[in-house]
Amino acid sequence: MTQNPWTRQQSPGPQQPSPGPAPRPDITPRGPSAPQHGVPAPAEDQRLPKFAIPAADTLWWVGVHGGAGETTMSVLLPGTRAANHRWPIPPPPVPTPVILVARTHGSGLRAAQRAAIEWASGVVQGVAVLGLVLIADAPGRLPRVLDDFADIVGGGVPRVWDIPWIEEWRRGEAPTPDNTPDEVFEVLESIYALRASNPADYTAPY
Numbered sequence: 001m002t003q004n005p006w007t008r009q010q011s012p013g014p015q016q017p018s019p020g021p022a023p024r025p026d027i028t029p030r031g032p033s034a035p036q037h038g039v040p041a042p043a044e045d046q047r048l049p050k051f052a053i054p055a056a057d058t059l060w061w062v063g064v065h066g067g068a069g070e071t072t073m074s075v076l077l078p079g080t081r082a083a084n085h086r087w088p089i090p091p092p093p094v095p096t097p098v099i100l101v102a103r104t105h106g107s108g109l110r111a112a113q114r115a116a117i118e119w120a121s122g123v124v125q126g127v128a129v130l131g132l133v134l135i136a137d138a139p140g141r142l143p144r145v146l147d148d149f150a151d152i153v154g155g156g157v158p159r160v161w162d163i164p165w166i167e168e169w170r171r172g173e174a175p176t177p178d179n180t181p182d183e184v185f186e187v188l189e190s191i192y193a194l195r196a197s198n199p200a201d202y203t204a205p206y
Contacts, residue, residue, distance in 0.1 A: 027194040029158035041121035042114050050087040056096035059195045060088045065111040068101045069135040076175050077188055087124050095128040103137040109149050116156035131159030139165040161187040
């Protein structure tokens with residue numbers, strides 16, 4: 001990815017003094033950035049399946065449950081791929097970057113928590129989890145109990161990004177810059193900046 005297709009183009013207008021360089025999106029990890037000793041792995045039937053990829057050559061979206069939105073995210077950021085609710089495992093030694101995707105309803109958050117625990121336990125070798133995208137499952141604010149649970153789940157991954165409810169997408173319209181709100185552009189710019197950074201910075205958990 002050499003150019004971010006989701007950077008908003010500024011409309012022409014009166015020239016204003018430049019305020020300086022545009023701020024770089026904050027891509028600093030705020031949660032654990034690698035598997036942790038002592039985290040017990042989920043039972044086998046609670047883990048996501050795995051599949052082999054030939055090389056760690058792109059960013060993968062891992063939807064942690066059906067309807068999570070991983071395909072939508074791959075459309076939003078060209079050059080990335082949806083993993084079909086599986087862990088993409090490359091050959092050693094370079095890990096493949098992965099972002100988990102979940103809806104904000106209770107079952108989606110529980111699935112995200114299980115996937116985060118699975119990764120943190122160290123049983124998923126060959127992936128570098130960069131964070132979690134939470135996509136709103138309904139319009140409006142999350143109920144307090146789900147908002148609190150989302151904070152707990154988010155504490156188990158390096159970063160969390162939030163995608164709001166978008167009625168046009170619910171109606172089946174393809175995501176475009178015209179029907180995508182500013183909050184989503186901010187998420188995509190942050191993820192683009194993260195992916196554009198040196199992937200070798202992420203230690204392979206082999």
